[in-house]
Amino acid sequence: MSIWQYANPVKFLSLSAKVQPVLWVAAGFCVVVGLIWGFFGTPDDFRQGSTVKIIYLHVPAALMAINAWFMMLITSLIWLVRRHHVSVLAAKAAAPVGMVMTVIALVTGAIWGQPMWGTWWAWDPRLTSFLILFLFYLGYIALWEAIEDPDTAADLTSVLCLVGSVFAVLSRYAVQFWNQGLHQGTSVPVATGGRTVSDVFFYPLVMCMVGFGLLFLALVLYRTGTEIRLRRTAALRARAGGNV
Amino acid sequence: MFDPHILSVSDLSVARGGLPVLAGVGFDLVPGQALILRGPNGSGKTTLLRTIAGLQLPLQGAISGADDRIAYAAHADGLKSMLSVTENLLFWAEIFGYPQIDPALDAYALRPLATRLAGTLSAGQKRRLGLARLMITGRPVWVLDEPTVSLDSSAVAMFADAVRAHLARGGSALIATHIDLGLDADVFDVSAFRAQTNARLGASDEAFL
């Protein structure tokens, strides 16, 4: 028994069918409770007023936008090294989800930034980095769409993901060098080694982050299943065509 | 003279577009031998030749004696239309580290065209130039995919002579063609090796079945 047996598409589908209902329910529960708790159960910030509450969408989305790319990086590597189809299809499935998360983070950031900084958009390092991340998602998805042969597409997009990751990190530092920003420090506790927001805001925020994580997982499992079924259909049709 | 290695193909399965087309292909090509590949359109001749030339990976099986010994020519001749005939040949001669292009020019009667730009040649003349390139690779095994397309009968005779001379020097040739070249060659019919539709040969999408 090893974890790699789930790299078999058929085994993966049966496992994912069992896990998915639980995931969807858990994700829905966490997101709904977290958001309601955050929006209605917490006091307004003494400086930011009620606008602060957008944090419950903004931070989890931003977190998942980065983690989705990180996940794609790992699954692409697994494909290049071990040639497991499920792995690369999971990367393909995660890309649009990650891109949407990036857009949510950018849009909620703009809505939050307008009353706080007096502008919808500033060329702040964090904002700019997210915009660049968005472009990377766009390129990755476009490359998948452009190549007909699925294995070639998997190979090329995986290499793009690897090279893109290096350049994304490089861009992050380049952008930081280029402009010191307005954005506050990160709100994600593991990144700072401590909390930067008080408990009242922190618990619902954690709830939302967990919820977004579970939601991401459920979406990726669901979309990976779709990709697997598409490939399976194509494989069966190709063989049926050979009989005619 | 060339090194006397044998090109050996054993139990080879090849795929086109992710689907197996040929399975269990095996033959030996000894120095001085020419092997003519036959089979209907779509039977996998081109795929087999590309696999042997190392341009794609086999699903299964082994090819030995192919590394750095193959000169490959297919439908596209790799000619630059804005370079002259001589410049085109000299380029490939330098890439393959071959000393001279004169024999190649003579063998295909290209000398009168030597200074013409390749783009101004007719289809048959371009093909002759593409085939002349084989002679300046210095490689012992010629792997040719439909080499006589758009050649007239005198050019086909030039080509047959060039192949004969190559074999006489200890080279060998693997040629997919439909016409009779008048060579003393063995015939290998690939249609006997057609892959079964549902055969498990290690095609990439088999994991999904």
Added chain:
Amino acid sequence: MKALLVRDIKLAFRAGGGFGLGLAFFLIVTVLVPFSVGPQQALLGSIAPGVLWLGALLACLLSLDRLLALDFEDGTLDLLVTSPLPLEGAVSVKALAHWITTGLPLVLAAPVLGVLLNLPPAGFGWLVASLALGTPALSVIGTFGAALTVGIKRGGLLLSLLVLPLYVPTLIFGAEAARRGALGLDPATPLLMLAGITFATVGLMPFASAAVLRMGLR
């Protein structure tokens, strides 16, 4: 290797080879800038380093889709793969040929266009230095993009989409060095970062390009 370099440069200079297109594009973009932002000398002078860097970057991008696609279409790539030349070497040489026929002329033309945009006198040297140091990275990264899109019909637009985000760090450090130079500040830090990017990409990207090319041809 040398044969490939000579051939690529020769082809670029022959009719239809596209030499000078990038240069003409660079000129036109630069000429259009005052029309779009207005003729105020002070404004032009302050944006000149950035505009010239962006113009050079776009001019570089312009010829990338011919870099490998032409060789793919006429079968040269298949023959190169079966030749004794290592593919990593071949893509490096092609990137070098691209830089000599596109990047180098841009570097040389940049000071002339700097005059048109009222670049401060202190900036000329640093502009040329930063472009000379940065354009090789643009060619090498571009070759990777060209290798990714080589088998795709009408891959030109996709190529831009893939390559432009990869150009971000080079552009930031290059333009920043030129800007600091023009303002009389010390451009050493961005120049060093730019040099780091160039050396790293020239050393490493050919391996990625060759790997991608092999995958795409299969």
